[in-house]
Amino acid sequence: MSWFHGRPNEIPFSFYGWEHWFAWVIFILIVSVLYIYRHWMRSKDLRKVEIVVALSLIGMEGLYHLWLFFIGSWDLRYSLPLELSSISVILAVLLLLFRKRIIYELLFFVGIAGALQALLTPVLTYGFPHFRYVHFFYTHMMVIWVALYFTWVVGYRPTIRSVFKSLIFLNILLPIVWFTNSWAGGNYMFLQTKPESPNLLDFLGPHPWYIISLEIVALVLFLLLWLLFRERSMTR
Template identity: 50%
Template sequence: MTWATIYNDKHSIFEMFSTSHIVVLLLFLLGSIVIFICRQKLKQVKWRPIEIGIALSLFFFELAFHVWLLASTYWDISDSVPIELCSISLFLAIILLLTGNRTIYELLLFTALLGATQALITPVLYYDFPHIRFFYFFYTHIMMIWVALYFTWVKGYRPTIRSVGKVFVFLNILLPIVIVVNKLVDGNYMFLSHKPRTPSLLDYLGPYPWYILSLEGLLLILSLVVWLLLREKNNKVEANKLHDKS
């Protein structure tokens, strides 16, 4: 049974920009603002146990979601394997929380801010609050972004221009792999076979397969924007150099 079948369950259909959706978006926005405003105070907190706890919670939510799919007979190889971009971002977030690896941070920063943010605004979601699917979707997507912002504003990690190249290469290595998987299982992972049936950004990027090329160009442009906004500023770099010399 696929998500198209689940969609026909009229008792709990999620609606974009409904009350539940707006409340979640406001909570996400509020949390992001708090991380930024309180970043100096947060630096003084010993976060290691919390980092591990959040990593375990993300793993638990992913595991619980697949258990629910299996128990409900909804698990299907064509749409349930965790190789969507946001699923990959979830595992990147877990690895980053556990290891603090800077390359993983670079990949997560762009995939979360560009992928998970768009997913929050235009969710491919069928079950509304208080279904497990609702909690799984919003908790994991919000945490991916918050983890990336936390490592940027609190831990002091910053993207470089090379980070843009890394994420571009990373995603273009994934692209042909996912396309092959889609052909083998008749799937639509990463929306590389067709656009989602619910409204999304892809609706404005042209017909299949041209929207994939449009996404490539948009990815590069937005990645450069993210880098410009979050990169280490020159004055800070110089200040750090002067401090080191003194």
């Protein structure tokens, strides 16, 4: 079961190596399919597919926690679902199951912005075909695919109000996560320190100033996403 073990040195991840580019090819391919066949998909009843995708995300997250237990690494300091990626997966599952617009608004901005940054600069040590590699890219890609599916196929659209709803949502999360970090000794959402691997935070100043910089970056990214996908910029 080498694909499920806990030794990253045996299956290391190569930052922008072939396996990273392979994941990007798959990601772009599915995005293209969603966009090109959006009209065809609108004419189909895809409710069962939505449920299956939601269950797949639940199953993948369940396996991830099982894997952490398996390798003896489940810990309150870094295993709770308090990272943006985990929160985005929860939002994606809820959106697929309940189709609520408020959930879509949060997933669209928080999920896409966070997952794109994760895909560009993965905080990952396990390479293909390790389970953690599959889990990391599947969940991050699916967050974006689900948001785009509900935009292009279901017909939901982000609004300028949803930009600020998402920022408020993030700022409600911050003190909760900060308190949990202080209590458990964790570093959820990288509020205590930057990750060791190269990432966007390297360009945003030292701790804690990069947290303030992230607020500005989030606002800019959310506004760009709104401009790209707002109602009048899309062909229905």
